[in-house]
Amino acid sequence: MKFGCHVSIREGYLGAARQAATMNALAFQYFPKNPRSLSVKAFNQDDAALCKDFCKKNNLTSVAHTPYPTSLTPRDNRKRKEVMQSLVNDLEIANACGSIGVVVHFGKIISLDDPLASYRLMIDVLNEILRKWHGDSKILLENTGGKPGTMGTTLEELVQVRNLCEHPEQIGFCLDTCHAFASGLWDGDNWEAVLEKGQALNYFSHLKVIHFNNSKYNTGLGKDRHANIFDHGYITESQFDQLVQTPELKxxxxxxETPKEEIPHQVEIRQLQERWGLPTLTY
Incomplete structure (x- = not known):
């Protein structure tokens, strides 16, 4: 099991990797640039290369996350151009750092009159981006935490969007446990059914990262509020047990992506290692 957390790039990409290492993590996530901007970053190639080398030597897996304004269903051409330029930039940074991919939130509804319009736009945007991209890092589509039935809350949608793109081999998935719980995809007691459906759809073959979060609200309410894994949310340890011990996820x-103000991530990573039998690591 590879447990880790989101870390800052305040000290650069190598600094982010070192920060994760000090926490005895085996993985980490980072924003490749300002998380509140779609501006293209002229990043330090040497720093990224050092990050990649450090991760390789220390058995660290990294993943990037797009800035908050990134939308795969932009509402106008100006925003569409900004999103595409920014996402290609994110992929370039992630690739230089040796990261497995860039997590991107699923699109949102843009037309109540035409429910399929959002999916068509999403596929068009992904196609245009991936025609320009030939690196190893993938786009990782993340499930959303809306109410049941809203866009991006089912495995079928994630898989079908990937299947309909021109370059599905460049697309993977990110499963957020809080989002899955909030949307009712996983209600805490139906993991076996989720696993069976995911296997039938070939979802797990392309799952690359899990956002491991508890939920401050009960399942099916569509409220995306992350809580710490132990004793701070509605998902119980025994329910997490079923997920964590799934062979497909090993x-x-x-x-x-839990509140570090309540429990520091280093402490929570240690709790995860102790709970699921991982040894303390030494760097």
């Missing part, structure tokens, strides 16, 4: 990095 090589997938589990990234915490």
């Amino acid at each position: 090589d997938i990095p589990f990234i915490l």
